[in-house]
Amino acid sequence: MRLRLMPRDEEFYDLFVEVARRTEEAARLLHELLTGKPERANYCVEAIKRLENEADEVTHEVVRRLDRTFITPIDREDIHLLASDLDDVIDRIDGTARRARIFRLGPPPPEGIEQLCDIVERITHEVHLAVTKLRDKNDVMSHCIAAKRLEEEGDIVYHDMLGRLFDKETDPVRIIKWKEIYDTLEHTIDEGEDVANDIESIVLKNA
Secondary structure, X not given: OOOOOOOOOOHHHXXXXXXXXXXXXXXXXXXXXXXXXXHHHHHHHHHHHHHHHHHHHHHHXXXXXXXXXXXXXXXXXXXXXXXXXXXXXXXXXXXXXXXXXXXXXXOOOOOOHHHHHHHHHHHHHHHHHHHHOOOOOOOHHHHHHHHHHHHHHHHHHHHHHHHHHHHHOOOHHHHHHHHHHHHHHHHHHHHHHHHHHHHHHHHHHOO
C-alpha cells in the first residue's frame, strides 16, 4: 500500500466540474440563441456572458490554488492545461454569442445550423461527464471517445453547411456573417476535442 505522507489538494476536480457544467449550459443557450425565438436572443447572450464570467473566476481559482498547493492530485502541467482548454471552450461559445448579436443575423439558413449547434451541445455534455468522472477514473475514456467522434461528425457537417451556404445564399453579407458563425461553432467543437485529449492523457498517465 502506498503511504501518503502529505495530503493532496483534491478540490481541483471540483473546480474542473464547475467550469464544465457552465460550459454545457452555455452551449444549450447558444443552441437556443441561434435556432430559437428572436425575442429570447438578448437573454441568451447575457446568460452566456454571465456563465463565461463565472467560469473565468473558477479558472482563476485553479491557478491561485495551483500556486499555493505543494502536492497536487495530477501533474501541475496537466492541471494548468486542462483548466486553460476548458476555459477556451466557453470563451469560444461566448464569442459566438457576441458575434451573433453584433451581426444582427436574422433568420438562419434553412439547413444545417440546428445540426451543428446540436453537436456543440453534445460534445460539451460528453466533456462534462468525462470531467465529472476524472477523479475516480471510472468510465472516463468512453466519454473521451464519444467527444472525438462528435468532432469528426462536426467536421463533416461543417463542410456540408459551407457548401450549401455558398450554393444557396445569394446575399454576400449574409454569406460573410453566417460563415463566421459556422467557423466559430466548428472551432468550439475542435476545442471540446482538445479537452477530451487532455483528459485521455491524464487518465493514461495516472493509470
